[in-house]
Amino acid sequence: MTEQTFLILTALAGESLHGYAVIEDVARQTAGRVKLRAGTLYAVLDRLRGAGLIEVDREEVVQSRLRRYYRLTAAGAESLTAEAARLRERATLAEGRLRARRADFGGATA
Amino acid sequence: MTTPEIRYRRLLALYPSDFRREYEEEMLAVLMADPRPGAAQIADVLRAALAARLRQTWSGAGAWGRAARVFQLFGVIAMLAISLRRVAAAVAGATWPGRAFHLDSVDGLRAAGWAVALAGALYGLRALGAAGAAAGLTGEIIFTARIYPDTPAVVIDRYWQLVAAVLLLAAGLVAERGPVRPRGWAWIALAGAALVAHGAVLRYGLWQAYAALPWVSVVLAGVGVARQEPETRRRMIALAVPVLATFPVERAGFAGFVEHNMRHPEALRVLGPGQWIALVLIPVAAFVVVADINRRLERGRAERR
Numbered sequence: 001m002t003e004q005t006f007l008i009l010t011a012l013a014g015e016s017l018h019g020y021a022v023i024e025d026v027a028r029q030t031a032g033r034v035k036l037r038a039g040t041l042y043a044v045l046d047r048l049r050g051a052g053l054i055e056v057d058r059e060e061v062v063q064s065r066l067r068r069y070y071r072l073t074a075a076g077a078e079s080l081t082a083e084a085a086r087l088r089e090r091a092t093l094a095e096g097r098l099r100a101r102r103a104d105f106g107g108a109t110a
Numbered sequence: 111m112t113t114p115e116i117r118y119r120r121l122l123a124l125y126p127s128d129f130r131r132e133y134e135e136e137m138l139a140v141l142m143a144d145p146r147p148g149a150a151q152i153a154d155v156l157r158a159a160l161a162a163r164l165r166q167t168w169s170g171a172g173a174w175g176r177a178a179r180v181f182q183l184f185g186v187i188a189m190l191a192i193s194l195r196r197v198a199a200a201v202a203g204a205t206w207p208g209r210a211f212h213l214d215s216v217d218g219l220r221a222a223g224w225a226v227a228l229a230g231a232l233y234g235l236r237a238l239g240a241a242g243a244a245a246g247l248t249g250e251i252i253f254t255a256r257i258y259p260d261t262p263a264v265v266i267d268r269y270w271q272l273v274a275a276v277l278l279l280a281a282g283l284v285a286e287r288g289p290v291r292p293r294g295w296a297w298i299a300l301a302g303a304a305l306v307a308h309g310a311v312l313r314y315g316l317w318q319a320y321a322a323l324p325w326v327s328v329v330l331a332g333v334g335v336a337r338q339e340p341e342t343r344r345r346m347i348a349l350a351v352p353v354l355a356t357f358p359v360e361r362a363g364f365a366g367f368v369e370h371n372m373r374h375p376e377a378l379r380v381l382g383p384g385q386w387i388a389l390v391l392i393p394v395a396a397f398v399v400v401a402d403i404n405r406r407l408e409r410g411r412a413e414r415r
Binding site (some may be wrong): 018020044065 | 129130133135136137138139140141142143144146150153154156157158159161162358
């Protein structure tokens with residue numbers, strides 16, 4: 001799973017969101033490091049819909065513009081859970097090795 | 111409609127119609143709401159539109175994978191035959207009294223590369239096919255690059271072979287795996303044999319055979335392609351269109367360039383950046399257009415059923 005896919009699924013894990021709200025949520029999650037653009041966002045959304053990981057929740061028209069809200073499906077939640085577990089496992093491994101490294105250097109941070 | 115909206119709608123028109131029907135209005139809303147207009151936004155939409163088009167082209171992946179497989183096998187046989195033609199000429203030339211056999215190393219690389227690619231295509235081994243095709247393509251590029259400084263028009267003469275080599279490398283990467291013996295393959299093998307013989311017949315003064323063999327080869331290859339299932343045949347033709355498109359480009363687009371260099375060897379012209387870009391983009395555009403036409407035709411047929 002790419003980082004963009006993970007971030008978008010995470011954005012939709014909380015509540016159903018429309019396209020621009022997903023961009024804002026991803027920017028918040030990453031403290032502004034990842035700022036998705038429309039082309040990239042909709043390529044991922046289309047792929048995730050095709051894979052059955054997200055679905056359309058509802059549509060509304062605001063100031064003559066269509067807003068379509070997307071939500072996570074059960075398969076999407078399962079996929080995000082598995083990816084989160086995998087990342088946690090890797091992070092735990094990395095932290096363990098870094099702790100051991102610091103101990104080897106007698107507490108030095110080098 | 112505001113100016114930015116018109117501009118964004120023009121950009122979104124680059125997406126396939128299915129994608130546009132589904133997402134155009136909400137994408138437009140997002141683009142209008144985004145406070146970051148500019149070149150990066152436009153580049154992002156352009157890249158995503160191109161990716162969507164390519165994805166759609168390969169959406170019937172099973173059928174395309176089968177067609178790519180047959181196309182790869184037939185094409186590699188043709189490229190191997192063309193490279194063996196020079197080997198046959200070298201062998202025939204060595205039968206003259208006092209002439210020793212000499213095979214140029216690049217000719218050897220091309221023939222070896224396409225032979226390996228043929229093994230990969232026959233047994234459906236993608237890595238082997240890709241390695242062979244990459245070696246064959248490298249041989250084609252070196253062969254052309256060596257002549258280019260003295261004869262820049264060689265790029266135009268050999269344009270179709272370079273495009274064919276790139277296509278065969280790409281087709282091998284998306285082709286179905288597993289051994290294959292498609293119907294009509296014997297006709298293609300005969301077409302290849304005719305091309306190889308073409309390299310040797312001049313040594314024996316067989317001028318009529320020299321003139322006829324390329325056409326015999328084309329007819330035999332045509333029979334081989336005609337024997338495919340209609341669905342496979344249509345896709346094979348779409349895959350071959352980038353190569354076929356090179357011929358009118360050679361004849362019309364670069365006729366002046368070739369003629370100038372023929373008439374003025376003292377003031378040779380080389381290809382400019384725009385011409386190089388055109389040579390790269392024309393086959394890609396030709397494939398996208400024909401694949402799109404094919405997809406529309408198939409959708410029409412499916413709807414009529």
